[in-house]
Amino acid sequence: MSKAWDAIIIGGGAAGLFCAGVAGQLGKKVLVLDHADILCEKIRISGGGRCNFTNLHSSPANFLSLNPHFVKSALARYPSKEFIKLVQTYRIAYHEKHQGQLFCDDSAKQIIEMLLAECAKGHVDIRHPVEVESISNEAGSWHVKTHSGIERSRSLVMATGGLPVPAIGATAFSLDIAKQFGLKVIDPRPALVPxxxxxxxxxxxxxxxxxxxxxxxxxxxxxxxxxxxxxxxxxxxxxxxxxxxxxxxxxxxxxxxxxxxxxxxxxxxxxxxxxxxxxxxxxxxxxxxxxxxxxxxxxxxxxxxxxxxxxxxxxxxxxxxxxxxxxxxxxxxxxxxxxxxxLGWKKAEVMLGGVDTKELDGQTMMTRNHPGLYFIGECVDITGHLGGHNFQWAWASGFACAQSI
Known part of the structure; x- marks a missing residue:
């Protein structure tokens, strides 16, 4: 049995890494686990390789959900202008395209490097490739079993994204864990797809x-x-x-x-x-x-x-x-x-459906009936319009979760 963590985040993509970086810099001991050999492949291929990392006009009106009001708190606490400030801090050149869409001038890799740098500032431990074998809760402590042992944590964050682009490792793991703990899942289907x-x-x-x-x-x-x-x-x-x-x-x-x-x-x-x-x-x-x-x-x-x-x-x-x-x-x-x-999951950019927002607290992203269990990013029943809104949801939901942790 290893040392206990303040938070274990499963998924080293946009939402997971951003959440880890914020929580780490708030003084929390954070462990990120991901099954991929290379992190953030979805970021790397997004926006034609230049990552449409947010939208100037991102608002609740740009999101689909059975509860369209759910996004309001997270978006208000971490609007697009805050992520833009972070991008500017790292001197990443960007430009606006159609209807407020912001892209890197150079490469999506700059956003990935920025997220990893933010994690480094927070002394976040990132491990990959790691296969999670099982997750359980024992006496209020979350236990994550991997091939190398069991990690214990006060908080567990599911940030494994959705089903689009299975070729880069997309899975339904977060949805499976939600079902394991009795949470309602809105049936997923491809979105932003030809x-x-x-x-x-x-x-x-x-x-x-x-x-x-x-x-x-x-x-x-x-x-x-x-x-x-x-x-x-x-x-x-x-x-x-x-x-x-x-x-x-x-x-x-x-x-x-x-x-x-x-x-x-x-x-x-x-x-x-x-x-x-x-x-x-x-x-x-x-x-x-x-x-x-x-x-x-x-x-x-x-x-x-x-x-x-x-x-x-x-x-x-x-x-x-x-x-x-x-x-x-x-x-x-x-x-x-x-x-x-x-044209299915291979061509879809995002997933519709996911963990029902009725199961979550919109201010913290924590499940209502399982203290310390969080779901953020694409695995939640929140889907943005085309144009950087889905990344903005990753940042906003990750930030809300990190503040709660």
């Missing part, structure tokens, strides 16, 4: 693979687990279906058997670049070909595909009846298609 299609309505767009454009997309409904959404984002046509930020966002709200709706002109119209009504009714367009009119606000290849679908390819606008104009407008502004499914 969608696949078999619908014949999509067939004439498959040849446009690689084309990208801004759209307005809608998915979900009030009766769904997480409600409905509408986003103005970029959509990417692929040989397997639809992807890009728009579809990744919509995938978190989409439920099997439902349609998604795309307004191919909505995002452009929202920017005030043109009026959809003017486009379809302007007299100056009378002698123009239908596809050329559409091509003024979307890629020509896509314009031709829509015109062809309504048998209007090569027709001058003056030759198109009012009924056909309205039919074309409806097709473009309220295009609906039913996805066959998602």
């Amino acid at each position: 969608l696949s299609f078999t619908s014949g309505e999509f067939d004439n767009l498959i040849e446009l693979s690689g084309l990208s454009l801004p759209v307005r997309i809608a998915a979900g409904s009030k009766g769904n687990r997480y409600g409905a959404c509408r986003f103005n984002e970029d959509l990417l046509l692929t040989h397997k279906g639809l992807s890009g930020p728009a579809v990744l966002q919509a995938s978190s709200y989409w439920a099997e058997g439902e349609e998604i709706h795309v307004d191919w002109l909505g995002a452009v119209e929202a920017n005030g670049q043109f009026s959809c009504d003017e486009l379809f009714n302007h007299e100056d367009n009378r002698l123009k070909l239908t596809e050329n009119i559409l091509a003024s606000v979307m890629p020509l290849r896509l314009a031709k595909a829509f015109a062809e679908q309504k048998n209007l390819l090569g027709k001058k606008w003056a030759e198109v009846s009012k009924k056909d104009r309205q039919s074309l407008k409806e097709l473009i502004t309220n295009w609906s298609v039913k996805p066959a499914g998602t």
Whole structure:
């Protein structure tokens, strides 16, 4: 039996390392255990290798959960500006992309090095690769059995993340431990994931693979687990279906058997670049070909595909009846298609579902019925929108947990 720790954190990813660094610097004896040969692989591959480490505008509105209010306390105590200050302390150069998304100028490895440096400041003991064989609670003390012995701790933090990208070691270990101790788990499913299609309505767009454009997309409904959404984002046509930020966002709200709706002109119209009504009714367009009119606000290849679908390819606008104009407008502004499914855990960025927030104290991340047992990060039923929000949840939930420890 080894010495007792103030906290054992299982999972050396974003949430686990950040929590360890904060707790260690508060004077706690912290041990981090991880089964991977290389730590933080998910951070390393995120954001195209540059890590979208937070979002300037991260707020409760950017998260899905059966209890959308759960995130409020943690986000208020550790908002994105606090993590930005830490990044600046380490002189990591970064830039803002779309809608407040912050990326490293150089490499995601800088964030990993920063987290490890913070742990070093707190004298955190990090051990990997280590397989955890069992976890038990004996007389109020948490016992973690590994191949090298048993570690004892007053607090146990589960921070092993979710199921996406199994190739880098993702597992359901935190969810298994939650179930072991009788905690309710919301069934997990892939989120921020491309969608696949078999619908014949999509067939004439498959040849446009690689084309990208801004759209307005809608998915979900009030009766769904997480409600409905509408986003103005970029959509990417692929040989397997639809992807890009728009579809990744919509995938978190989409439920099997439902349609998604795309307004191919909505995002452009929202920017005030043109009026959809003017486009379809302007007299100056009378002698123009239908596809050329559409091509003024979307890629020509896509314009031709829509015109062809309504048998209007090569027709001058003056030759198109009012009924056909309205039919074309409806097709473009309220295009609906039913996805066959998602591309699964291999392509998902995050996990929906996880440990039910009803089991946790939102101020501390500790389980209500098992003192000293915490769950943080992605394994909790909290899922952020695309754009750095999931990392911000890792930092915020890790900070709240560390303060409690």
